[in-house]
Amino acid sequence: MNLSLKQLRVFVAVSQQQSITHAAKTLFLTKAAISMALGELENQLGQQLFDRTNNRLHLNPYGQRxxxxxxxxxxxxxxIDTLFQQSGQLIGELAIGASETIGNQLCPWLLAQFIQMTAHTQQTLHISNSANIADMILSYRLDIGLIEGDAKHSDIETIPWLKDEMCIIVASHHPLLKNTSLTLPDLSDNTWVLREPGSGSRAFFESHIAPSVSQWQLAYELNSIEAQLNFVAAGLGLACVSKFSATHALANDRVRILQLDNKLERQYKIIMHKQKYKSELISAFINFSQQWDATALITT
Structure with a gap:
C-alpha cells in the first residue's frame, strides 16, 4: 500500500464538502483529479469510503474511521516544517468557529492579541449558532469551536472557558424600569424577542428564564443579535442577551437592563473533536484563550 498525502487531502476535502465539485474548488484541482485521487485511495484500501446519494457523498463507517x-x-x-524553523513561530492554518456573541464581540480582540503574541496570522473565523458550530466540529470542517450553548455529543470534547453575564433588556422607556428589584416571575405576561433555536441565548432563555415566567409570548424570532437589540429598542419586547453583546446599545441608552434580584450567568466553552490531533498551533491557541482576560471589554 502506498498512500499519498494528496489522496488523504482529497479524502478530507470531499468528506467536508460532501461533493467532488466543491472539493475541487477548495483544493484548486479539477473534478477529474479529485475523482482519480479518491478512486485510487479506495482501491488501495479495498473499501468504499462514501455512500453516494442524490449527488452527495456521505462518509460510511469505513470513511468515519x-x-x-x-x-x-x-x-x-x-x-514538519517547524522542525527546521529557527524562529519558533507557529505555522499552519487554524479554522475557528464561534457562536454569534463570541464571534462578533470577543473574537476580534482575542485574535488580535493572539496574533500580537505569536505572529501567527493564518486563521479563519466562521460565525454561526452553537449547534452549527458543533456540527462543523464533528465533520472536521473546524479545528476549534468557541460556543455559548451546549454541545452534547459523545465525540466532542468540552473545555470550560469564560463566564458570561446574561441580562434582561428592555426599551429605555419600558414601564418595568420603574421597579428597582424584580424577580423572574415579575416578567410574566410580556412579549419576548428571541434568537433562533440552536443559539446559545435561546437555549439559556428556555432553560433558565422560561420555567419561571408564566404566560410569556414569542413576539419575534431573529437570527441576529443586532436585529434583536433594535427590536427591543423599538419597544417590541423583552430579550435575554449577553451583557457583552449589549455593551454599545447600553452605552447609547438604546436599551436598558432590568434589575433582577438574582444574577444570570452562563459558561462559554471551547470545543473540539475528541479524535482531533492537537497540533502545536491548536494547543497554543487553546492555552492562550484560557489565559485571556475579556473583562475589560465590558467597560470599553
Missing part, C-alpha cells in the same frame, strides 16, 4: 487518522496525518505533515 479513516477521517480522524487522515486529519492527524495531514496536521503532522504540515508541522
Amino acid at each position: 479513516l477521517l480522524p487518522i487522515a486529519d492527524e496525518l495531514l496536521q503532522r505533515a504540515a508541522s
